[in-house]
Amino acid sequence: MKFARWGVLALAASLTAPAAFAQGDAEAGRVKSSTCMGCHGIPKYNNAYPTYRVPKLGGQPAAYLASALKAYRSGERPHPTMHAQAASLSDQDIADIAAFLSSAPAN
Secondary structure: HHHHHHHHHHHHHHHOOOOOOOOOOOOHHHHHHHHHHHHOOOOOOOOOOOOOOOOOOOOHHHHHHHHHHHHHHHOOOOHHHHHHOOOOOHHHHHHHHHHHHHHHOOO
């Protein structure tokens, strides 16, 4: 009886554990991030209105990039352009883009 109880507890723990980050494919991310690079890949690029310097993403940790893209996708980060870009991305797309950008040189 004790064994069955431990099995139920182990099953419950595995179902409530947070999901691991999906493994990203940097080569697939290179292709998927072409739109991103239109702003984030231009040295010293400033947005027109409101004016601000667009952050460069190369070399940032993949987990940070994935988290940020998911927050833009959900609307948790309120940036209309980034929300529009991230809204149609799947979790695998995000993992791939994050893998590519994190492996790119810091810029």
